[in-house]
Amino acid sequence: MIEMFDVWKTYPNGTNALKGVNIKIEKGEFVYVVGPSGAGKSTFIKLMYREEKPTKGQIFLGGFNVSRIKERQIPLVRRSIGVVFQDFKLLPTLTVFENVAFAMEVIEANPKQIKPRVLDVLGLVKLKHKAKMLPSELSGGEQQRVALARALVNNPGIIIADEPTGNLDPETSWEIMKLFEEINQRGTTVVMATHNREIVNTMRKRVVAIEAGTIARDEQRGEYGYED
Amino acid sequence: MIEMFDVWKTYPNGTNALKGVNIKIEKGEFVYVVGPSGAGKSTFIKLMYREEKPTKGQIFLGGFNVSRIKERQIPLVRRSIGVVFQDFKLLPTLTVFENVAFAMEVIEANPKQIKPRVLDVLGLVKLKHKAKMLPSELSGGEQQRVALARALVNNPGIIIADEPTGNLDPETSWEIMKLFEEINQRGTTVVMATHNREIVNTMRKRVVAIEAGTIARDEQRGEYGYED
Amino acid sequence: MKIRTLGRHVREGVKNLGRNGWMSFASISAVAITLLILGVFFILAMNVNYFAQSVEKQVEIRVFLDVLATKENVQQVEENIKAIPKVASVTFIPKDEGLKQFKESLGEKAYLFEGLEKDNPLPDAFVVKTTQPQDTSAVAAQIKKLEFVNNLNYGEGTVEKLFAVTGAVRNVGIAFIIGLGFTAMFLIANTIKLTIVARRREIEIMKLVGATNWFIRWPFFVEGLLMGIAGALIPTIMLAVGYYYLLDAIHSSFEASQLFKLLPLFPLVNQVALALLAIGAFIGIWGSLVSVRRFLRV
């Protein structure tokens, strides 16, 4: 499903964020990406949906060679992935409902199906009652859940989530994690960067630890690690 | 130090974020504010430094009646507080160094003292090497630490932090918490909204639990609670 | 793209005008003000041209005949003149009429020549007009060669100067209108760009969520078009109403209506409306699309 071969990423300012990453993630897997702040987790994730271009190396995702793809095909890659961004990236002038619906409009979904589906997903993240509000009228955790709803709405084959529980209380976090588990059980590949030791250690999955731009550890049913 | 009497907050869109909050926080205390997503923690905090105005009730902070204060005096209140915002609120066109220095320029500190002090604080949050970068060139956790550095730089009497470890790995979170503890030991009042059960339960302090806009629990050396 | 998506884009474009209310307002008013200036100068230039034309039309050739010419000779000359290409009209002025006109042209000084009627020194004459005033000297040269034409007068020297002036005025006017047109375009596009730069983050987010470039462009296209049209309608209406009242004011004062002969309301207003709407719509669309493009590379 997702494969990286010797992927390097140097940002224009000279920061070496990734240094030769090799990984293979199978269809239907559930992968935690862990590591200290600034290790390169978000960069690793951004390369998958082509927010960033690798400086060197090859990345394959679905049928696409993401590192060599034509400009015109980038939207196709992104539509096959649902992304929860670390900084949410909600459209500030659209309501919660419109933000989630936008992802469906982009794939030119049948307008009749948009409304029920969006309300469904907002129900899953418990935000149906905030559907008509703007992102600026939401709490941090609520915004994060809208971002999650938008990632889920199209039932993508891959879900990539960058700290989707960073702004959530443990209870809500667990509900969200159960949602991820459920989706994963239905065959969706899930890649999730997280700092939540409790979750990683309880809900055992594959753990990829990134440290200073390289994969330091890659274990099936792994632990968060980094005890203090 | 901080006192609230029957404080209500209704946002313009009708959301009742706080419903009659009474609290007294003494000078030098360390208070965790916990509660589910959307409970009103950020609102509670925003009232203290007057980002939001209470709909009803009185708020006293330092020598100021924050709920009745004159427009001209608001900056004075804010300068006596160091705030770590949930969404960081870094100035996008300024470098890390300039962002932190800005808080010192605002109080018209001696320019000669700005540079060493800013580098000092950046050292505390381990970001000295990123001093010349723009916020957009940082990882989520790095941005959060810049926000923290800015809150600390003026040695304010009160530190208010809205989930200051939300984007940090457990190890870095602990370092930050030790920093808070140290500052608190030197007499600084610390108010911190958090979702981090591990931290709250390990580093025991006063815990104020907010639920649906009211204070549900207020315990010295309390627990995070909300077991699942 | 499916047809229903087009509908979505149009709706979205309209909604965006409201969502970015203040910005839309700033943009539309900048477009309106810019086009107002352009429109005012367009109307001015058209009227200056009209005035220049009416002055040019007063140019005529006065052909003085030989005193000895018989009636038949005179008729012959008239036909010969008429045969010259580019001659528009030929009018016979008998010598008595000629003297009357001459004295009228002298105004107050006429009394100095009181006694002249008894022994009229003026010959019979023709007044010749050409189809294009600028052809005057060429035609005059041909008439001069005719038999029984003793002399002719069309203000040689002065007429050439007049045409130089009207020509220069016309060229300067055209240069001004073109220059103003381009600066108006620049200003409008610039304003639209500024409103779109403020939304660059939004464009980036849309792309990251999987929108194609055209999916993003369409609503901006509609928005730009609407801003351009709205920004053009306002000055068009202002100019139409303003010009109507100007004409009214001038016609109501006899003096002013003698001095200022302005173009009638129609078709001038139609021309202005067409020009402004075309520019507004074109730059509205072009400005948005160009500015959006800068942020599509995500």
Next chain:
Amino acid sequence: MKIRTLGRHVREGVKNLGRNGWMSFASISAVAITLLILGVFFILAMNVNYFAQSVEKQVEIRVFLDVLATKENVQQVEENIKAIPKVASVTFIPKDEGLKQFKESLGEKAYLFEGLEKDNPLPDAFVVKTTQPQDTSAVAAQIKKLEFVNNLNYGEGTVEKLFAVTGAVRNVGIAFIIGLGFTAMFLIANTIKLTIVARRREIEIMKLVGATNWFIRWPFFVEGLLMGIAGALIPTIMLAVGYYYLLDAIHSSFEASQLFKLLPLFPLVNQVALALLAIGAFIGIWGSLVSVRRFLRV
């Protein structure tokens, strides 16, 4: 505020121009283009006014004396005319000179009056100029009452029309310049507002970090001032150079220099520079401060 803080604000204002590079560029070029238009029309209006003045200055009163007036009488009349207030100059034109001038004014038609020298019908005359051309008819009325003045001619009727036209042209010119000035101000302020709206979040953050309103305003003040000045310098230089070459081109062609009498480079360029810089600086500052104010209520 401490003095060293002022220094910080100035530095910060300058740096902000660079930090918001693209926006600053867009703003400055919009200011420059707008002021360029204003400057062009300012120069045009000044020259039209100059032309109108030179036409008005040609107005003179021709006073024809009684044929019976003796030399002493003539001198008496001259003194009497000079005694009238607002009379600027009096020139004696003997009758032979008068006939010559008259025939010259007839141009080609002069041959029709060949024999007139033998029996000159013209009397001696004075040419009178007034200090202000507009005083002509008043002065003429007074001269008419003098002894030995037989008649006078200053183009009654025509002159009034001329002044009506030049007055109208002047008023329209002033109206245009004022209108353009205001629209230029609006456009500049609008552009600056748009660049600042894009930075509203920044202003809010500064306030939340404890900055006073003035602490935030100062760098914007400096930035607005610099944008205004930069945006005014560009068109000032362009206009100065352009006008220099225009004058050059006109002077190098004899024909053109006869037709178009333009104002010299100085002091016109100084006036334009002053006007544009004043407007640029003023609106730059005003535009930024007003727009910043909207976002200070945090």
